[in-house]
Amino acid sequence: MELKSRYIYIVILLAVLTSLPLWVGGFLRDALILFFLYLAAAEVWGFMAKHAGIVSLGQQIFIGVGGYTTAVLSMYFGIPMYASVIISGLLGAGLAGLLSFPLLRLRGVYFAIGTFLAAEVIRLAFSGWEFVGAGKGLIFRDAYGIPTTIIYYPALALAVISIFLVYLLYHSKLGFGLRSIGADEDVACGLGVNTFVCKATCFILASLITTLVGAVNVIHHTYLHPTSAFSISWTVNFLFVAVIGGVGTIVGPIIGSALFVAFGYLFAQYLGLSLLLEGLIVLAILIALPQGVWSAISRKLKLNLKPPL
Amino acid sequence: MMEILSYINLILNGLLLGGLFALTAFGLSVLAGIMRVINIAHGDFAILAAYLSLTIMNSFGMDPFLSLVFVAPIMFAVGYFFQKFTINRVLAMGANQVVLVTFALSIVIQNLLLLIFTADARSLITPYLLTNIELFGLNPSPRYAVGFISALIVFGLIFIFFKKTYLGKAMRAVPFDPEAAKMIGIKSEVIYNYAAGLALLVVAIAGVLLGLAFTFYPDTGPMYVLLSFGVVVMGGLGSLKGTLIGGFILGEALVLGGFFFGSRFQLMFCYLVILAILYLRPRGLFGGKV
Secondary structure, eight states, X not given: OOHHHHHHHHHHHHHHHHHHHHHSOHHHHHHHHHHHHHHHHHHHHHHHHHHSOXXXXXXXXXXXXXXXXXXXXXXXXXXXHHHHHXXXXXXXXXXXXXXXXXXXXXXXXXXXXHXXXXXXXXXXXXXXXXXXXXXXXXXXXGGTTXXXXXXXXXXXXXXXXXXXXXXXXXXXXXXXXXXXXXXXXXXXXXXXXXXXXXXXXXXXXXXXXXXXXXXXXXXXXXXXXXXXXXXXXXXXXXHHHHHHHOXXXXXXXXXXXXXXXXXXXXXXXXXXXXXXXXXXXXHHHHHHOTTOHHHHHHHHTTOOOOTTO | OHHXXXXXXXXXXXXXXXXXXXXXXXXXXXXXXXXXOOOTTHHHHHHHHHHHHHHXXXXXXXXXXXXXXXXXXXXXXXXXXXXXXXXXXXXXXXXXXXXXXXXXXXXXXXXXXXXXXXXXXXXXXXXXXXXXXXXTTBOOOHHHHHHHHHHHXXXXXXXXHHHHSHHHHHHHHHHHOHHHHHHTTOOHHHHHHHHHHHHHHHHHHHHHHHHHHSOBOTTOHHHHHHHHHHHHHHHOTTOHHHHHHHHHHHHHHHHHHHHHHHHHXXXXXXXXXXXXHHHHOTTOTTOOOO
């Protein structure tokens, strides 16, 4: 494919996606919002896990913080909602920066459990914090009546930004450093890569996207509860979306997210069944097809895609 | 005087609980020590064992302790075959892949239990464990005491197993030098299978004892894996002595945390202690290699 025609395809695709809420029904709009939100978060999660070797089991921290900050700022402080979303993103990025110091000292498996622990601590703290409704949760009344035609756009924007971010990161100097860390952290360090700065930057950027996903999600769902806002099932879902298509690819999570949303609707009335099937599928793919479905397809069709795709 | 006595009582109960925590963490520690991997589904296996025991208790009217005659071998088989057919296949892809696989397994176990047993609180509590013991004016909790004594017995048996039997020695040899172990005819993968079986056998005992001491839900597992991880981090990987000491520290942290900060922030305090130790000693209190 020539470079020029590739840009034309991207522009057409974006034009179609932008006009989509005008002509699809409410149900599909809901599904698309979910699709974009999970896509945005899973792209960066997969990039971190695959290329930088940072497996975070605590991304629900940022979903929760994004949701709570947006709701609290607009309801208690009267800040306009779009501004609350942006502030929540900055706060999430700041929190990721702070957490980098204790957590990124830990490597590999230790980091994974460290993030899980941090997420549980924050969940328990929110469960006991009366200001944000403690265990009763928080109803985001200000977001009532915001039509999905409007929420659709920030969700789409997040997905697009996330994909471009992953693409640019992969090809940047930072991405080069990250990939060398993912391959062998000690060697990377020996070659003069500032491993902490590289990992922290990646973690902060990924968490910024995840926080914004949490913020848009709360506007869509209008309800917050510490157990669900900081639930590990967020990270399970990102894992599912990223793993199905292929961790660390850009196209993979698109397939994964579509499947995830379809699953959610198919098994909506069975409590736990959807997560059970998700877990089983992730298990099967990790063991039998560790490169993911997308990599297998692109190899079969001989698409010869370059790595981040 | 009374006041000092109640503090001593608190510390005694923390110690007793610590023994149980050490036993719970053993499986995680032994797998981390031998294979250099962390089993995220560790806590869910413990809860699975508790539910198995509950099922046997309810359908045959069997005492939870006696139910271990069935639960322990079942869990041994689960560990053996899960290691053989899944973990051994992804081991070469690195520790992170194992984290993802066991994380997915954890989700599967939790939701399977949720489907079968619903989200209701369950317990294995038996009447004889609700009696009040009085010892030199102290009130050790019989539920913790049973856990503590069982833990010491199991640890003693494990110690003998590692020192005296061929299999136990082989398990210690493999992580020490995999190449040399291979040279004298030890197949590391077979050893891993047995190690995972042993780990889950002990987890089964721990799970039943935890079920005796606390109520449990289908999603209680992650709490125990985090606490067990804390024990392992404090004690160093694969070290029996370290695991016991780590267990005691966390037992005290939980009991004292509950006393000073209330049950609401008890667990949070415990997690913060673990995070603090991870921060100060990213490789564990007693050294240890990952």
